[in-house]
Amino acid sequence: MDVKVAIRQLRVRFSKKEVLKGIDLDIFRHRISGLMGPAASGKSTLISVINKMVSFEDGVTMSGSVLLDGEDIINGDIDEVGLRKRIGTVFATPIPLPRSIFENVAYGPRLNKNYSRPDLYALVEESLRKAFLWDEVKDRLQESAMKLSGGQQQRLCLARTLALKPEIILLDEPCSGLDPISTAKIEEALSELKDQHTIILVSNNTKQIARATDFVAFFYMGELIEFGHTDKVFTTPAARMTEDYIQGKFG
Amino acid sequence: MRLNPRFTDKFIRGALLFQALFTVSILVFIVFIVFIKGAANITPQFIFSYPEDMGRHGGIFPAILGTVFLAVLSIALATPLGVGTAIYLTEYTKESTLTRIIRFGVESLAGIPSIIYGLFGFIFFVIKLKLGWSLLSGTLTIMIMVLPTIIRTAEEAIKAVPRNLRIVSFSLGATKWETVTKVVLPSAAPGILTGIMLSVGRAVSETAAVIFTMGSSLRLPTSLLDSGRTMAVHFYILAREGISLEKAYATALVLVVSILLINIAAYYTMNKMIGRYS
Numbered sequence: 135m136d137v138k139v140a141i142r143q144l145r146v147r148f149s150k151k152e153v154l155k156g157i158d159l160d161i162f163r164h165r166i167s168g169l170m171g172p173a174a175s176g177k178s179t180l181i182s183v184i185n186k187m188v189s190f191e192d193g194v195t196m197s198g199s200v201l202l203d204g205e206d207i208i209n210g211d212i213d214e215v216g217l218r219k220r221i222g223t224v225f226a227t228p229i230p231l232p233r234s235i236f237e238n239v240a241y242g243p244r245l246n247k248n249y250s251r252p253d254l255y256a257l258v259e260e261s262l263r264k265a266f267l268w269d270e271v272k273d274r275l276q277e278s279a280m281k282l283s284g285g286q287q288q289r290l291c292l293a294r295t296l297a298l299k300p301e302i303i304l305l306d307e308p309c310s311g312l313d314p315i316s317t318a319k320i321e322e323a324l325s326e327l328k329d330q331h332t333i334i335l336v337s338n339n340t341k342q343i344a345r346a347t348d349f350v351a352f353f354y355m356g357e358l359i360e361f362g363h364t365d366k367v368f369t370t371p372a373a374r375m376t377e378d379y380i381q382g383k384f385g
Numbered sequence: 386m387r388l389n390p391r392f393t394d395k396f397i398r399g400a401l402l403f404q405a406l407f408t409v410s411i412l413v414f415i416v417f418i419v420f421i422k423g424a425a426n427i428t429p430q431f432i433f434s435y436p437e438d439m440g441r442h443g444g445i446f447p448a449i450l451g452t453v454f455l456a457v458l459s460i461a462l463a464t465p466l467g468v469g470t471a472i473y474l475t476e477y478t479k480e481s482t483l484t485r486i487i488r489f490g491v492e493s494l495a496g497i498p499s500i501i502y503g504l505f506g507f508i509f510f511v512i513k514l515k516l517g518w519s520l521l522s523g524t525l526t527i528m529i530m531v532l533p534t535i536i537r538t539a540e541e542a543i544k545a546v547p548r549n550l551r552i553v554s555f556s557l558g559a560t561k562w563e564t565v566t567k568v569v570l571p572s573a574a575p576g577i578l579t580g581i582m583l584s585v586g587r588a589v590s591e592t593a594a595v596i597f598t599m600g601s602s603l604r605l606p607t608s609l610l611d612s613g614r615t616m617a618v619h620f621y622i623l624a625r626e627g628i629s630l631e632k633a634y635a636t637a638l639v640l641v642v643s644i645l646l647i648n649i650a651a652y653y654t655m656n657k658m659i660g661r662y663s
Contacts, residue, residue, distance in 0.1 A: 185556065187552065187555065187556065190552070190555070215558055215559070215560050216558070218556055218557070218558045219557075219558035222556070222557075223556040225549075225552070225553070225556075227549075229549045229550065229552075229553045231553060231554070231568060232550070232571075232572060241554075241559075241567070242557040242558060242559075245557065245559050245563055246558070291553075294557065295556075298557065298558060
């Protein structure tokens with residue numbers, strides 16, 4: 135198994151507060167890696183370092199390195215806009231653009247190059263299929279994305295990300311506001327997507343982490359407490375704190 | 386003594402309704418007077434022919450076109466300038482001394498009476514830049530006059546676009562400019578359009594600033610350096626100098642009706658835009 139993202143001694147500060155305190159973590163190619171931990175443990179910050187959305191925050195200082203295929207994306211002179219086309223993100227709340235379903239999915243591809251109409255249509259269909267949404271929306275692609283239900287909107291956001299054919303997909307608590315059926319559909323989609331994408335799933339829901347991921351990292355207060363195969367971490371956790379968290383003693 | 390709450394509610398509702406009706410009735414009354422006094426003189430000939438004998442006879446064709454030229458040109462210049470300023474202030478810079486100075490300047494500009502703009506335009510464009518009383522001087526003056534309105538309304542409209550939409554656009558690999566043009570501006574368009582419509586209204590109805598800069602020639606302006614007059618100026622001169630009150634009211638009616646039509650068209654477009662994907 136080769137490493138897609140290698141995080142080395144990563145420290146992140148927001149003004150005075152240190153939110154990641156020297157993280158070392160490997161994210162493996164074409165696997166689903168889960169990040170779990172209570173609120174303010176630094177999971178979402180780690181996501182925003184990888185997709186460089188952290189640049190939009192004020193007063194951030196970082197040290198250490200994050201190597202994407204060996205290339206340092208936090209110290210090097212990296213093209214952030216280009217990077218975000220390689221790394222797709224799905225946020226906690228579904229945020230459709232105020233456009234049609236079709237236009238939402240086509241938004242990213244259109245920024246990259248001029249697709250012919252049939253090519254673009256094929257790409258939109260393919261992306262919606264991969265996100266398990268196609269059958270529900272194929273007859274109303276020109277309708278407003280705002281008319282979809284929350285679960286459909288979140289799958290639309292996944293499809294929108296997939297349309298960019300990203301190497302990595304980051305999902306930041308994507309199911310936090312969804313019902314169990316929508317959640318199941320997203321998890322089903324993810325398990326098929328890992329053949330072509332490296333996936334990082336942040337979740338507060340330990341059951342979801344156990345179901346959906348191959349590897350898991352447990353964060354607490356900005357530190358990486360434990361990392362390993364999901365089966366192993368959930369059956370024989372090395373750290374006492376991980377065990378308590380999994381059993382729901384805190385969180 | 387405590388009043389019966391149900392009675393108080395009814396009373397307040399009645400009072401507010403009265404206020405609303407009173408306001409509307411003033412508007413209706415004004416339009417009604419203009420209509421009664423002006424309608425008799427509205428003929429195709431009045432609209433499509435040139436004025437004779439200072440406007441005592443004939444039509445107002447040059448004034449109609451003069452109004453259209455002045456409004457279209459000044460708004461066409463002010464819109465990109467104003468919206469650009471608003472985009473800079475909201476998207477491309479953080480709050481700083483510079484933005485506060487720009488905002489203070491914009492707000493001060495908004496409070497200046499139009500006659501001052503007229504005097505400025507007269508001294509600067511007409512005399513200093515030797516543009517004379519011309520469509521160009523008038524256009525530039527009105528452009529400056531309406532800029533604050535366009536900037537402020539555009540800024541508010543842009544600020545009202547949820548931050549999340551920008552984040553999503555960036556996360557999909559859009560640059561800042563792509564995000565502004567493809568996500569922010571379309572969402573802010575109805576608000577920006579409101580500011581533009583207010584500005585059109587001001588440009589069309591302005592007299593003082595126009596007389597000082599565009600002059601009041603009755604001929605049809607055929608170049609940017611020709612003088613001309615707008616309907617509002619024509620109305621003012623006809624009434625002020627006692628040339629013809631009938632023609633003055635007829636001009637006013639054309640003016641009022643055109644403003645009404647512009648507003649209806651703008652609201653129609655706006656509703657279509659808003660209704661499309663929400």
